[in-house]
Amino acid sequence: MKSLDQLDYCHTYADLGPSLSSRVNPTPLSGSYLIHTNQRLAKQLGIDIESVGDEILIQLLSGQGILESWSPIAMKYTGHQFGQYNPDLGDGRGLLLTEFINDNGEKWDFHLKGSGQTPYSRGADGRAVIRSSVREYLISAAMDGLSIPTTQALAISGASTPVRREEIESAATLLRIAPSHVRFGHFEYLFYSGQHSEIKALADYIILWHMPELKDSEDKYAAFFQQVTKRTASMIAHWQAYGFCHGVMNTDNMSILGLTFDYGPFAFLDTYLSKHICNHSDYSGRYAFHQQPGIGQWNLSALGYALSSLIDSKQIEASLQEYSTHIQAEYRRLMRARFGLDSEHDSDPELINSCLELMEKLGLDFNFTLRVLSETGPDNWADIGLDSTLNKPEFIAWLREYQQRIALDYGNDQQRQHAMQGVNPKYILRTHLAQEAIEQVENGEFDILETWLTVLANPFIEHVCPTHWSLPPSNDQKGICLSCSS
Template sequence: MKSLDQLNYHHTYADLGSSLSSRVDPTPLHAPYLIHTNHRLATKLGIDIKSADNEVLTQLLSGQGILDSWSPIAMKYTGHQFGQYNPDLGDGRGLLLTEFVDDTGNKWDLHLKGSGQTPYSRGADGRAVIRSSVREYLVSAAMDGLGIPTTQALALSGAKTPVQRENIESAATLLRVAPSHVRFGHFEYLFYSGQHTEIQALADYIIHWHMPELEDLNDKYAAFFQQVTKSTATMIAHWQVYGFCHGVMNTDNMSILGLTFDYGPFAFLDTYLSKHICNHSDYSGRYAFHQQPGIGQWNLSALGYALSSLIDSKQIEASLQAYSSHIQAEYRRLMRARFGFTTERENDPELINSCLDLMEKLGLDFHFTLRILSETGPNNWSDAELNNSLNKPEFTTWLRDYEKRILLDYQNDHERQKAMQGVNPKYILRTHLAQETIQQVENGQFDILDTWLAVLANPFIEHSCPSHWSLPPRSDQKGICLSCSS
């Protein structure tokens, strides 16, 4: 374990040249204070955060100072926003503070969100608020606990600096960690600005640090795009299986490594609604839950176009076509596990889809229904005490077919229940629970984040926490839409 000043720092992205970034120092916050640090993540990264002086850490997070070995930059990129190309994008409220290489040779970015204005702020204040920062701090832990590829958050701070959103709020910063923060939009920026040599250099950079197995291939750029396509499909398949709605799937929000990031308006499904929209600015429903797989392919086609100087069009098209088969295969594999199937049967997709259709028709809670199935045997499925989730007539008919199916895989139903409990979360970061936690943090109750991080690290087992965290929301707590400032 190493302290922050002992890490093996690098500036590999900045070395690509000034066209891809601008050197910017964080703008200090007024009266900053440390809200929370993610000790579990710090241990994984080999960082001794526990012995770090809180005052020093707070200063680094709030822009009061930086280590001599850091050289913060704002990244330049562009992208398609709601289907329209926007050339005027970039890190408008965040900075890549530095990078470090851990003892196993893996490179990590330390990225500070809410660090102040940059050349790409487009007139905005460059700040984040406690509300949005707590939400991202929690959801990155939730996604990791569910096994969904994601960026993560190492630390969270607040300050007395006022920030104008819908109302006056308090400023905050979030220290985000990822192997890379390069997006589809980085390549689009280089392509549309005619910097084709730099496109190759950026692709070589990603391959060298994150896909070294491709470096010696003759068609390494085609293989690169193929790998991006596959990792994106894997990520979105996980979203669909666990009911995650991203809300703003613009190409500037798409990680080149297939990591979920840029958490703005997001949600996990409560009642199963295939067309749920979690972003109240998404008037057309472009990024509705059921649209996400198709939007992923659309975004990949935009990336493929940006890479057309490196890759033959037929190879691009082949990778895009393979995306559909990969996301379907990954989705079916993961969803079979959620339903407890250990073998693959011809009628499994029909049985699973009919269950989802019934959930939507009957207004059943997505996660709670599957958790009940994982905690009870067939003899109890008609029990009225099961909160009316499983004892509705149409659902009872489906349950009889489901019982026949699981008998093909299990002789002992306790084995099925155990297997299902390992992939069906008892706890999910529902929107109303996140909002409840935000209010507690804003009131100075920071310890609640200790409880949440412990729960989200393994949401599949019983935890000592408020009992309502494992229950569906009340009717007035369902379907909350968020804004991009949320």
Template structure:
């Protein structure tokens, strides 16, 4: 295993900090497949010691990154890794570079009034969600190892502590560039851009032209990421600029949620009563955040170039989203009536609170004529209200090539049967807090193959029970 610490060599970009060991740690989860791809051949004891902060590998140089961010629209000038440390950068057998980032590592100069710790609840939620999105094909950070502890951590109540070791090609955020822009250190911004080019995009030049191409790439990746979120019904919950990845990765899982009954204005974050980060606001917030990044980069990229890239955001997002929605409905070709078909479908789904994931999965069972499949009809409280839409949809399918079996296979390949609903995550958390990881293991097994039909686990593919609506997920999650 080759460890590099190029980012830690940017002394001005943060602080060197040693992790604070967790008390009485216990190993809960290891992502052996990811570890192998990273070239990290460690035994369980080593994983436990590293993730609990008790041990560092010889070449590790823990480093807390400093950054800023717009949080719920207001600017916070100094955030940074308040409870996390960049342990080092792994150069994989394939020649890729990945950060090792430890959350719950203790206080850093950026902890503000926090304790620098993480709780089992939020750490397991991030482990589950990052793996869920990865196997759905959505760019994301990855979970590598989870350790629990008997050490009490104080949030709304006393909770068991934990630490999560996660990995990603880079944890650079929009907020990194905002920090140096607003703190009067604009000369550091090209150095950060050069670091990103050197480590991730060596095809770009370290020049104003290269920086322009870099920003355009960030815009494109952000648009495609959010289009994928929207298509799968994923709500991030806290799209602050310090939670936005320069690589277009899903970063920092807190009060996330997958849609249950379709509600375009769904707010998954109890700490967001105004709905700034509601499901239907995510595309607009993505653009707003990119505009904040553009401002931070404005001294190094021409204004016209920044505006040109931003001007492509909506087109890129809508193009990517439209393509994904056609796939979800089993449509290969574009027809002029498709937007109206989609719009009317969503209107009915919202009116009747139709379960989002189940709807698309079971729609593949629809025959060219005859009664609705029972499992599909069971989702509709008033099936007769859908008669006109189903008639139009069947007529539209008749214009497509391919057999019904081919259509169903294609739809099943993009419409997951299993998603990480909040009540499933909550059940796994409650059992984990009692020392039982079996439910988390089952979820990880299903989420690793979300499109596969596993009849013995059909209960995990049903709409959420009524009690799930009372689950309260906030920023502390």
């Protein structure tokens, strides 16, 4: 374990040249205070975060100071926003403070969100607020606990500095951690600005640091794009399997490493609604839940076009076709596990899809229904006293079919229940629960974040926490639609 001033710092991204970034120091916040540090993540990274001391950590998080070995920069990129290319993008409220290499030889970014204006702020204030910062702090942990590829968050701080959104709110900063913050939009920026030699340099950089197994490939750039398509397909398959809605799948929000990041109006499904829209700015439903796999492919095609100076069009098309195959295979694997189907049968997709259709028709909660299935056996399914989630005639008819199917895999139903409980979370960071946590933090109840991080680190087991965290929302708590500033 090393303290912050002992880490092996580097600046590999800045070394790519000035066309990809601008040197910017954080703009200090006033009245800053520490809200929480993620001790589990710090230990995983080999960082002794406690040795820093709260006062110094507050200074670093609030922009009142930086370590000598840091060299903060704002990254320049562009991207397609709701299908339209926008050349005026980049880190508008965040800075890549530094990078470091841990004892395992892994390179990590320190990225401070809410650090003030940059050349890419487009007139905005460059700030984040407690509301959005708490949401990202918790969802990062929630996604990691569900084994969904994601950026993570090491610390969160607040400040007395006022920030105007729909109303006046308090400023906050979030220290985000990721192997890389390079996006599809980085390559689009270089392509549309005619910097073709830099495209090759950036691709070589990603291969060197994050896909070293490709460096000796006969056609490493085609292999690179293929790797990005596979990682993206796996990420979105996980989204679909756990009912996660991202909300703003612009290409500038797509990680080149297939990590979920740039959390805004995200939501997990409550009632299963295949066409659910979690972003009230998405008037056309472009990023609705059922659209996410297709949008992922659309975004990859935009990336492929930006890489066309390196990769033949036939190779790009081949990888895009593989995307469809991979996402379907990964989604089916995850859903078979969630339904406790140990072996693979041709009729499994129809069985699963018919359940999802019933959930939508009957207004059943997606994750809670699967959790109830994992905690009860066939002997109880027909019981009139069974939870109302399953006690509906049409669903009971489906359960009979399901019972016949699981009998092919298990002689003892306890085995099925155990397997399902390992992949069907008891706790989900639902929108109304995140809002509840936000309000508690705004009231100074910071310890609630530690309780949540403990729960989200393993959401599949019973925890000592409020009972309603494991239950579906009431009718007035369902379907909350958020804005991009959330």
